[in-house]
Amino acid sequence: MTEPFLQECLAVLSRTPVVLDSLLRDLPETLTAASEGPGTWSPSEVVRHLIYGEKTDWMPRMELIQEHGTSRPFEPYDHEGQFREGGGKSLAALLDEFRELRQNGVARLRAMNLTSEQLDSKGMHPALGLVTARQLLATWTAHDLNHLMQISRVMAKRYKPEVGPWVAYMSVMK
Amino acid sequence: MTEPFLQECLAVLSRTPVVLDSLLRDLPETLTAASEGPGTWSPSEVVRHLIYGEKTDWMPRMELIQEHGTSRPFEPYDHEGQFREGGGKSLAALLDEFRELRQNGVARLRAMNLTSEQLDSKGMHPALGLVTARQLLATWTAHDLNHLMQISRVMAKRYKPEVGPWVAYMSVMK
Numbered sequence: 096m097t098e099p100f101l102q103e104c105l106a107v108l109s110r111t112p113v114v115l116d117s118l119l120r121d122l123p124e125t126l127t128a129a130s131e132g133p134g135t136w137s138p139s140e141v142v143r144h145l146i147y148g149e150k151t152d153w154m155p156r157m158e159l160i161q162e163h164g165t166s167r168p169f170e171p172y173d174h175e176g177q178f179r180e181g182g183g184k185s186l187a188a189l190l191d192e193f194r195e196l197r198q199n200g201v202a203r204l205r206a207m208n209l210t211s212e213q214l215d216s217k218g219m220h221p222a223l224g225l226v227t228a229r230q231l232l233a234t235w236t237a238h239d240l241n242h243l244m245q246i247s248r249v250m251a252k253r254y255k256p257e258v259g260p261w262v263a264y265m266s267v268m269k
Numbered sequence: 270m271t272e273p274f275l276q277e278c279l280a281v282l283s284r285t286p287v288v289l290d291s292l293l294r295d296l297p298e299t300l301t302a303a304s305e306g307p308g309t310w311s312p313s314e315v316v317r318h319l320i321y322g323e324k325t326d327w328m329p330r331m332e333l334i335q336e337h338g339t340s341r342p343f344e345p346y347d348h349e350g351q352f353r354e355g356g357g358k359s360l361a362a363l364l365d366e367f368r369e370l371r372q373n374g375v376a377r378l379r380a381m382n383l384t385s386e387q388l389d390s391k392g393m394h395p396a397l398g399l400v401t402a403r404q405l406l407a408t409w410t411a412h413d414l415n416h417l418m419q420i421s422r423v424m425a426k427r428y429k430p431e432v433g434p435w436v437a438y439m440s441v442m443k
Contacts (some may be wrong), residue, residue, distance in 0.1 A: 100431075103297050107424070110291055117287040118417075123277050223434035233431035234439070240428075241441050243292075244421035250281070251414035257274075257407035260397040265408070267415050 098211050100229065101204075104236040109201045111239045112194035115142060118246065120190055127186050129253040138246045140177070142189045145242060147177040149196035153235045154203055160218035160228050161207060168219040272385050274403065275378075278410040283375045285413045286368035289316060292420065294364055301360050303427040312420045314351070316363045319416060321351035323370035327409045328377055334392035334402050335381060342393040 097105070119127055119138055130137045136144065156169050173179070184192070207213075214229040248267060255268045262268050271279070293301055293312055304311045310318065330343050347353070358366070381387075388403040422441060429442045436442050 103299055106296055107300070110296075113291040114288060117284055117291050122280055122284075125277055126281070220434065223437065226433055226435070230431065230433035230435060233428040233433075234435040237425045237428035237432060237439060237442075240421045240425035241439060244418050244425060244441065247414045247418035247421060251411045251418060254407040254411035254414075257404065258411060259400055259404035259407075260394065261400070261404060261408040263397065265411060265415060267418065268411075 097205075098209060098214060101209055101214065101232065104232045105201060105205065107236045107239060108197065108204075111145075111243070112190070112197045114243065115145075115246075116190050116194065118243075120187060126250050126253055129249055131249055131252060135249075136245070138249060139186045139189065141242050141246050142186065142193055143177040143180075143182075143184075145239070146189060146193050146196060147173075147180065148238070149193065149200055151176060153231070154200040156218065156231055157204065157207070157228060160216055160231065161209075161213065163218075165217050165219045165225065168221050171221045271379075272383060272388060275383055275388065275406065278406050279375060279379065281410045281413060282371065282378075285319075285417070286364070286371045288417065289319075289420075290364050290368065292417075294361060300424050300427055303423055305423055305426060309423075310419070312423060313360045313363065315416050315420050316360065316367055317351040317354075317356075317358075319413075320363060320367050320370060321347075321354065322412070323367065323374055325350060327405070328374040330392065330405055331378065331381070331402060334390055334405065335383075335387065339391050339393040339399065342395050345395045 119142070127138045130140075151170065152172050159167055159169060209228065214227065214232065216228050217225050218228070218231070220226045251265075251267050255262065258265060258268070293316070301312045304314075325344065326346050333341055333343060383402065388401065388406065390402050391399050392402070392405070394400045425439075425441050429436065429439075432439060432442070
């Protein structure tokens, strides 16, 4: 019997690659390479960021908490790390890579079969201090949804020059 | 040869039912019935709103423009209309209904095979005045993405009580 909060988070985490695939694969670059201006991310760059998080952030930190508790602080997370890794992959290749990494991460998380007690176990964040495994899991899940929100917003804004008078009804475009 | 802007919009419009299905079907109600407070919509209610729009707004207006131009103004859109129709359907049934309506609408739009000239044809909005078919199409597409953004935001906020100190990094939760 999977702990209910863990089950809920797993439901979201395991869907994200399918959601992003159905939203983005084979879309025109007018959408997938759109951004909100200099220094902001396109949908493709968000997928690169999610890939980087799978490799360096979420499950590595969960494993650190379960194995070492607070005795080993997390590695600081590099919020621009995805841009320091070799770029040049197509969006299709990025979506494939994210799906594989996420499937692997979700499988590792399921295999841990964390109890309610284990979800309350603590780790040490280099900037935020004491955090729990449950908070890490909630943050991972909300982070997915936050970036789905960002991708939808960036793509919606691409239509700002095209909607004419309807811009008055679209608060996202203001 | 489909007009490029029409093709781009069709790519988004035809995906939305699949995206919503992969995001929402069989998720726990802690997420699908979550809202941002009284008077705001849950993900389920957003799907009801999208269903209502398929029936009364988007393709009916496009057909009115192509058949009658500016001589017949659009019916005013009822932004709460979905709540005046029989409720009580499960989210699974709503997702099925939306998919069928959207497939039908997209098929009708494809069959029109609008030229660039037809996309510039005008209709009469009851509040906004003159609008073009192209603006209607852009607004329909941005409206999908706007509501996907809303659903993602509502679900992300559900984790606010759970993320602990990470709330400092999540602007969506402020």
